[in-house]
Amino acid sequence: MELTVTDLAVGRGGVPVLAGVTFVLGPGRALVLRGPNGSGKTTLLRTVAGLQLPMAGTVAGADDRIAYAAHADGLKAALTVAENLRFWASVFGQSDIAPALAAFDLEDLVDRPAGRLSAGQKRRLGLARLMVTGRDVWVLDEPTVSLDAASVALFAEAVKGHLARGGSALMATHIDLGIEAETLDVSGFRAAAAEMDAADEAFL
Template identity: 70%
Template sequence: MSLLAVHDLAVSRGGLRTVEGVSFTLRGGEALILRGPNGIGKTTLLRTVAGLQPPTEGGVEMAEDAVAYAAHADGLKAALTVTENLRFWSAVFGGGPVGPALAAMDLAALADRPAAALSAGQKRRLGLARLMVTGRPLWVLDEPTVSLDADSVARFASVVRAHLAGGGAALMATHIDLGLDEARVLDLTPYRARPGRAVRPAGFNEAFA
């Protein structure tokens, strides 16, 4: 059974289609990496799959409350400690204990440090650790390794592998080779929309494009 099914999807940014006719499925244990030149619509497609903006055409099928989304913002509360941030997100999502997430992203030594006092790389590791406490089976990730050094990239790749081994799935856009040999790659270049196709779907809000 698929965790995610995308059918003939077209998405838009700024009232113009970026890609169209995209179809794929993701089952538990599978990862799919989106590739393509800057501006082709990888972020827009991920936001559409995550439910943050409506599709222009086609559809996205998944179980309710299946997705956890991580993009460029780390989603942290600066005044809370590392542990408190993870407990907050665990409570929001009804997820699990935070200890495994602290260990997996090498944050145990920083557990009592306020998020405001973290470096950019530490904040990114904490932002990604949030995924582990959501309990959501489908991770949708937009350039998740920004600000990470090589060791942290390898650590995060191990986290993704463990998620897949546990029956989860991951859809991501990344320029970094995570060493996920089992991941499929989807190049969006052949799905680039024809020039000048202006579309303004019902309910479309350009502020969220």
């Protein structure tokens, strides 16, 4: 099943940022969003993930299929690595966390409280969470922040594995992961001034 985004307009604080975004993401495919800071990548990803409503257009094929990961990993410092993962696994109705631990080289850290991990280790744990959701569309916002080269390689492997299993990934990143992926430059979709004015039109 494909994720189909049609003529999507997204906004921050009621002001359109991007408009007319259209793409199709099929099984086994990855799409990398590019664009300068503040160009609306995060807003687009949040809208696709269903965290905010589109201002116009549609997102089809996203219901209960999205695993979202943003800058914040939602880790609990007082829980161990295994407990954090197991919690997310059971929220998504899964139980097996071993592959995720293996894929992100967290096996030696399972009993360590997440609060005592380094920034990179936390990030790896946050990304390992994706693998225990059992969801097939990964929506990732700057997934490689604070990862070293070896960890980025681990992450790239995990994404490749996910794609090979028929999953798909939509991510905003500046790093070349060595994954065969299409790119979409969001700066081409910047909402025109006319569309921006439409938001507050009633008051003008």
